[in-house]
Amino acid sequence: MRKDIHCTVNGMEREFNVDVRSSLLEMLRGEEHAHSVKKGCEVGECGACTVLIDGRPFVSCIYLAIWAEGKDIMTSEGLVDKNGKLSDIQEAFISEGAVQCGFCTPGFIMSAIPIINADRKYSRDEIKKWIAGNFCRCTGYQKIVDAIEKTQEKRLREKGLLK
């Protein structure tokens, strides 16, 4: 059975006709061509498919597409501006050396969004807890935490919340 789904993806109003059994991951990769959403384990363990749903990180492989009705979804594509310029968190992942094979990167970045958007500083331990659902085999996580930490500090400074 198929069903029409209306939602917002990266700020654009979308309508999809999906098989009711399909995952949000399949809808985003297959219909929306949002290829930053990576198909890693398909059982919700690796976090490579993490997207924001109404601002909160979810693994899209175990989230049914039909649940997205009326939701506001954001993928890593939505972080790049109209002229192709990367966002600060993406640049930080590159400059801190947090990107190796890169397969997990978009998922980590989506998990980090609530942290860098917050108005208070998260400790490294808190950051680790927030990204605990994302798996990385290359980097040993250290650089990823560095990138998130630096970006949150930069954002807080911009808001005048940190000297």
Next chain:
Amino acid sequence: MKINCVINGRTKEFEFDPARSLRELLVSDGHFCVRDSDDREGFAGSDTVVVDGIPVYANLMLAGEVDGCEIRTPDGLADGRRLSVVQQAMVDAGVVQSAYNAPAAALLLTWLLENNPDPSKEEIKDALSGIFIRDAGYEHYYLAVKLAREKIASGGYTSEIAPEFREELSVVGKVKPKVDGRQLVAGWKSYVEDRVEPGACALVLLRSPHPHAYITKIDISEAEKMPGVLTIITCENCPDVFYMQAGQGNPEPSPHDRRLFNRKVRHVGDRVAAVVAETEEQAKAARDKIRVEYELLKPVFTVEEAMASDAPLVHNGVVEYRAGAPENLDEYNKTADPRDGKVIYQFPLHGDIRHNIAAAAHGKIGDVEKGFADADVVIERTYQTSQIQCTPLEPHVCYAKMDNDRLVIHASTQVPWHLRRIVAWVCQIPENKIHVIKEKVGGGYGSKQDVLVEDLVGYATWITGRPIYYRNTREEEFIANSTRHPMRVTVKMGGRKDGSITAIYMDVRANTGPYGNHCLTVPMNACSKTLPLIKCDNMKFDVITYYTNIPPTGAYQGYGAPKGTFGLMMCMAELADKLGVDYMDMAKKNRVEEGYMLEILKGLGEGREGNVVPVGSCGLGEALDKGAAMIEWGKREVSVDPDWKIGKGFAMIQQGSGLPGLDHANCDVKLLTDGTFMIHSGGADLGTGLDTISVKMVAEVMCVDMDRVSILSGDTDNCNFDTGAYASSGTYFSGNASLKAALDLKTNVLDEAAYQLGEDVEDLELRYPGEVHSLKTGNVLTYAKLSHDALTGTGRGQVTGKGSFVTNDSAIPYGAHFAQVAVNVRTGEVKVQKFYALQDAGTPINPELALCQMYGAALKSIGHSLYEGMVLDADGTCLNPNFTDYGVPMISEMPDDFKAVLLDINDAYGPFGAKSISEIATNGAAPAIGVAIHDAVGIWIRSWPFTPEKILKELGRM
């Protein structure tokens, strides 16, 4: 609705909109080789499929109509990787060239043979009557059917496919299947459109409805708000970068006279705005919301209008020179209108845009006035040629995307490296940011020598970061693309009663249209590829090219030569007629021969002093003798129907093989670990068989079978520089680079073998099927063992060969084309009964492909001569921008007796003696047919096309 059908024997069920076309249904199911080349016009047959046993155009059938039907598509013919008998026969016959329609033709011939195992020529013609082939000229399709029937009957071929050359060689000069023939005939992924990924965005253009106007206001505010819109590019926000689209050597002999979008539009169809959106529908909807206000200007359409003293100026901008600026430039620019932009000459082309002159050239040898004074008869005649469209089946197309901040361009192009340079310039980015991948080209014919869509698609992709797919509509191919320059060629020729020519003057006035692509070189070519046919001490030429407001022009197979040859050979025939000497005798008396010094070339360099060289290998005499015998020159033919009068004509022809001193080709070849070979060639094969030539060079030199050699070509990341496939340079330049790479590899393989065997290089030789043999010790080292040992932990490294080819030597192909026509004196109709194309291509490396290129080029030029021509109304709108109204030769328009003959000539400079083959073959038809019409009914038709109206008028019957 639910649609149940059987496709290629498999039961399918679709949920599909029944009002969409059958082609859309089939493409959605992965049958992408059911193509569209005519925007659903139902003409070209790229969309041919068989439904319930009947061939149909899939574009013209609704998806809903096939419920319960059995459908066959071209990709169902091959059995996995194994081609069908018909497909293989087509490859072997040489008809698979640019091949956009080859899969559809294979399906039709399969259908024919299944229903009629022993078809007559008429029945084959009928089966192929709805399919347009521009490249191979249909003739060898009859051969393909014959081969297929032989294979079915006896398991092998008994007919000769093509003559073979150079007994001492194993693959060069031999009939061998084209290396990319399989993928092309089977309909496997090949072309740009096959590389487009899901999610690609669309780009559509808003085009000018006016031939000449300033854009006074352009409002995109409503359009920008439309759903899915990513960007809109106009003259207000495009880069302020002047360039030109012709893919020529750098610095270009054409002015930089345009930006991506200009404040002034200069032809109906000129770019006004580009809309990039997520879907084509969204882009088109947004395009409708763009509001443009124009200030209309008076247009000029002809050379005569452009040269009038009060003519409106097509370009009245600021003129700049990158080198060689005249001293009075500031004064000259005082009257410039900034709205016109700029015209930037890379070096002086003797243009004068305040008089609509884009470029000019003049030159002479001897004293023509003295020559005319010495003549018994002097005539001066003016010949006019029309605007002709190249009509590649695959329109201009581009798919661009970003890959890690690099712009990747999948292109259908003849000039990958010029393309990269021009796109880099337009985007103002360095070349290392761009990767051009030349895909298979579904017909180029010169029109894909110009960077007509990649400039814009590349820029739009660069600024949006989004993948963008763009494809010209067929109408855009006519109105906003590149076409043959219309030309007025006046020839003054003096001759003596003994048939000798005492002086020739050529005055060439060319119409370049709105922009100056090839504005110097195409018209110069009308002189440089014709005057050197004639031994004459007094020759002079003036070439002037004018800007006008017709649709754009550019390169087209033959370049300026078809126009020049039409003028020169017709005038020679007219002079012979006046002198009362036989035209054939006159041609033979005045033609050049080996060793004759071509002084005239001095003034015919492209913006520089030309190279004076002697005539090298030359088959002109043999072409004339053989052709005259074949057509029985001098024997009058009489029709049983008194309305039809029969006449004969011919023309001498020549071209070049690339541009010595300007062109450059590179090739690398490496020995792989198992003893096979990989070539990386800069050469851009556009269906001509250039890749096959490169493979043959390596196979021949390394003594291996061709299937031990693979090739990647025309990829700017992975291959070395090549100026591109134009000016008939492929065989001579890229082929010679491949030969040099192969010879270098041979040296290095022998060197490595000597090291590994501990022997002297002098004692070693290469032997089939791929080994080094010692003449001294009898030791044998296979390439596989040699390569393995070179690549071990103690080896000396990969064995490679490198070839870079430049030259000042010319390899000029010659020939003569003969026609016998019948002219109906009541209707004015002209029928080409016989057409014989005799050519000296040096050693034909791929004889069967060479023949098919000759047929294709000759048939094209028969079309140009008899009926092709763009028709503009008083406002400069093209009235026939589609196949049906324009008219291109279909199989039924072929001459009844059509023969291509390769003369056996060996050239000193070409690879294994080869010269170029295809462009030259477009030069002969117009004068040969024109002379034949005179022979038949006594009238000289001096303008293309030779329509019934013109014939009846000249006959005084209209």
